[in-house]
Amino acid sequence: DQQVKQNSPSLSVQEGRISILNCDYTNSMFDYFLWYKKYPAEGPTFLISISSIKDKNEDGRFTVFLNKSAKHLSLHIVPSQPGDSAVYFCAATKNTGGFKTIFGAGTRLFVKA
Amino acid sequence: DTGVSQNPRHKITKRGQNVTFRCDPISEHNRLYWYRQTLGQGPEFLTYFQNEAQLEKSRLLSDRFSAERPKGSFSTLEIQRTEQGDSAMYLCASSLGQVGEKLFFGSGTQLSVL
Numbered sequence: 001d002q003q004v005k006q007n008s009p010s011l012s013v014q015e016g017r018i019s020i021l022n023c024d025y026t027n028s029m030f031d032y033f034l035w036y037k038k039y040p041a042e043g044p045t046f047l048i049s050i051s052s053i054k055d056k057n058e059d060g061r062f063t064v065f066l067n068k069s070a071k072h073l074s075l076h077i078v079p080s081q082p083g084d085s086a087v088y089f090c091a092a093t094k095n096t097g098g099f100k101t102i103f104g105a106g107t108r109l110f111v112k113a
Numbered sequence: 114d115t116g117v118s119q120n121p122r123h124k125i126t127k128r129g130q131n132v133t134f135r136c137d138p139i140s141e142h143n144r145l146y147w148y149r150q151t152l153g154q155g156p157e158f159l160t161y162f163q164n165e166a167q168l169e170k171s172r173l174l175s176d177r178f179s180a181e182r183p184k185g186s187f188s189t190l191e192i193q194r195t196e197q198g199d200s201a202m203y204l205c206a207s208s209l210g211q212v213g214e215k216l217f218f219g220s221g222t223q224l225s226v227l
Contacts, residue, residue: 032214036216043218043219056204100146100169101154104155105154106154
């Protein structure tokens, strides 16, 4: 049972344009959502997060949008840079602690120069 | 602070052998997680520790798998009688256990069972 779904295995974007990565979740208990980035031969690194009490969180070129009614979140990267090429994982957890983080399957982003 | 350290980085073993991986978390982190990742998938939760107490184990963790975190510091993950299906990247992560639970991952141990 995939509780966190990333339905696009890959995405290709031109440098300077916007990258939009999507994520859906099924468990209403989740109230905190995170995005991680992973380069080859490295572990995932935290990128940005959002609490369920918000619908948007921005950090530089990265913005995460949350639509609770649709159980959907998206990560926007603008402008995209070649160094953003990586695998992006959507993750969800419950904010009370002691609740494991569940990851999606990931989306591989290619940013073409 | 050198981050989360995992050893070895790569392990090749024959089916039926036992293997043990080590994880050294960030020193002030009280939570330690083990995840497994296979090609094309995201990290799958295996187990986690709050200090030295193992608080949850996934159904994925068969009785061939055992994890320990003595004294609440480093952790070991042992796989007995390895099978080819155990081939995967084993990731360790640690956290402060605060609101938002941001995980800090090591670089992982890539296990290949021949």
